[in-house]
Amino acid sequence: MLPGLPADASDRLLPPSLPGRFFAAAVLFHIGGWALLAWAGAGTILGFSGGLGPVVAALHLVTLGTLAMTALGAAIQMLPIATCRPLGPLWACRLMFWLYAPGVAVLSAGLALAEPMWRSVGAGLTVAGLALFGLLVLLHLRRVDDMPGLVRHLGLSLASLLGLGLLGLALVADFSTGWLGDHAAIAAAHAILGGYGFMGSLAFGFSYVLIPMFVLGPSVPDAARRHGAVWVGLALTAGGAGAIFGLGWLAAVAAGLGMVAVVVHLRALAASVRRRMRRRFEPFFRLVALSWAMLVVSLLAGLVLALGAPADPWAALWGFMLVFGWLLGFVLAILQRIMPFLAAMHSSVGGRPPALPSRLAPSWAADLHFACHLIALVLIATGLVGGWSWPLGLGIGAGLVGALAFAFYAVCVPWRLSLHRAAHAASA
Numbered sequence: 001m002l003p004g005l006p007a008d009a010s011d012r013l014l015p016p017s018l019p020g021r022f023f024a025a026a027v028l029f030h031i032g033g034w035a036l037l038a039w040a041g042a043g044t045i046l047g048f049s050g051g052l053g054p055v056v057a058a059l060h061l062v063t064l065g066t067l068a069m070t071a072l073g074a075a076i077q078m079l080p081i082a083t084c085r086p087l088g089p090l091w092a093c094r095l096m097f098w099l100y101a102p103g104v105a106v107l108s109a110g111l112a113l114a115e116p117m118w119r120s121v122g123a124g125l126t127v128a129g130l131a132l133f134g135l136l137v138l139l140h141l142r143r144v145d146d147m148p149g150l151v152r153h154l155g156l157s158l159a160s161l162l163g164l165g166l167l168g169l170a171l172v173a174d175f176s177t178g179w180l181g182d183h184a185a186i187a188a189a190h191a192i193l194g195g196y197g198f199m200g201s202l203a204f205g206f207s208y209v210l211i212p213m214f215v216l217g218p219s220v221p222d223a224a225r226r227h228g229a230v231w232v233g234l235a236l237t238a239g240g241a242g243a244i245f246g247l248g249w250l251a252a253v254a255a256g257l258g259m260v261a262v263v264v265h266l267r268a269l270a271a272s273v274r275r276r277m278r279r280r281f282e283p284f285f286r287l288v289a290l291s292w293a294m295l296v297v298s299l300l301a302g303l304v305l306a307l308g309a310p311a312d313p314w315a316a317l318w319g320f321m322l323v324f325g326w327l328l329g330f331v332l333a334i335l336q337r338i339m340p341f342l343a344a345m346h347s348s349v350g351g352r353p354p355a356l357p358s359r360l361a362p363s364w365a366a367d368l369h370f371a372c373h374l375i376a377l378v379l380i381a382t383g384l385v386g387g388w389s390w391p392l393g394l395g396i397g398a399g400l401v402g403a404l405a406f407a408f409y410a411v412c413v414p415w416r417l418s419l420h421r422a423a424h425a426a427s428a
Contacts, residue, residue: 078210103129141155159197160194182246215272355420
């Protein structure tokens, strides 16, 4: 068994194709999101202020297709390992994928092509998949009574998911009916609940489990997890209310509460990382550190916007740092580590020891992706702030190259796993 895992973790492994299909879809949607931004062009992005078209479609390919898709695939496998309890029947996990993945594709196509029927069908399938995920996790958490810190973070995530789904359906309907009084305010609340609520709370909760596991550090005390969840809940409540009711001062308070939540979260993790047994940081950790820095930048941009700064360029910069800086960086870092990690757990043949995760993935592809991701963040942020098309176009190109490098990394993992298993089977 791999170090850092419970002794019976292998008993709770799902068939590799089940979480693997979520990860494969996330990688494909990642490429699609950057490709759609490249097709839209820098001029369209600079002038974007909401509405339908390729920009909003690309945003949903990244948020729903890459971020949430990865979260769903990781949760169905890592939750049973972390809590030592089964999540749910396999047929429900498969159904969740076949509802959610086509739903995201159809919804994004409907947003890009301004097709109301596609938007409605895609939104319905997407919400159905997320609702099934929420139900599975909720029933799972009812059986977990020894990890209240994790339960609180995931509970906040599920509550945010409920609000996210309701607001998302309202926004999709508003494109055709125009019944919402302030579409932009609802869209801002939708972004807060999705970025900081559903995905952010999920990232915080899983960080307390995965980071100590991957660096071989001691567990984070549950009191610190509960403390952090309180600050996250306060920030989400203030941020959502401030966005919906147009209260800038309340949104500014929410940004300050979010900063406190980040400090509490990082202090708890730092205590575990400092006492780690694996002294050398793995490559995925640099992407984690970068994403945490971008989380702070997104909160600062949100604070400036709440205090009355002009929406152009601060709203675009806030959204970009939230989605591409904080969440995409963190999710891809975890995906970069979790794919070879799970593959290594499936690599043992005939009682032989499992393969090292580092042997199942090409390091150069991870290095290239990190460099391209960093370049994309710098160039696109520069283009948004300055209103310049050329750095924006170059940054989107760098992001697309990075997405292709990450896809090659993802393809190599199952390929190298099959070679490893074949070699062991032949020698046995």
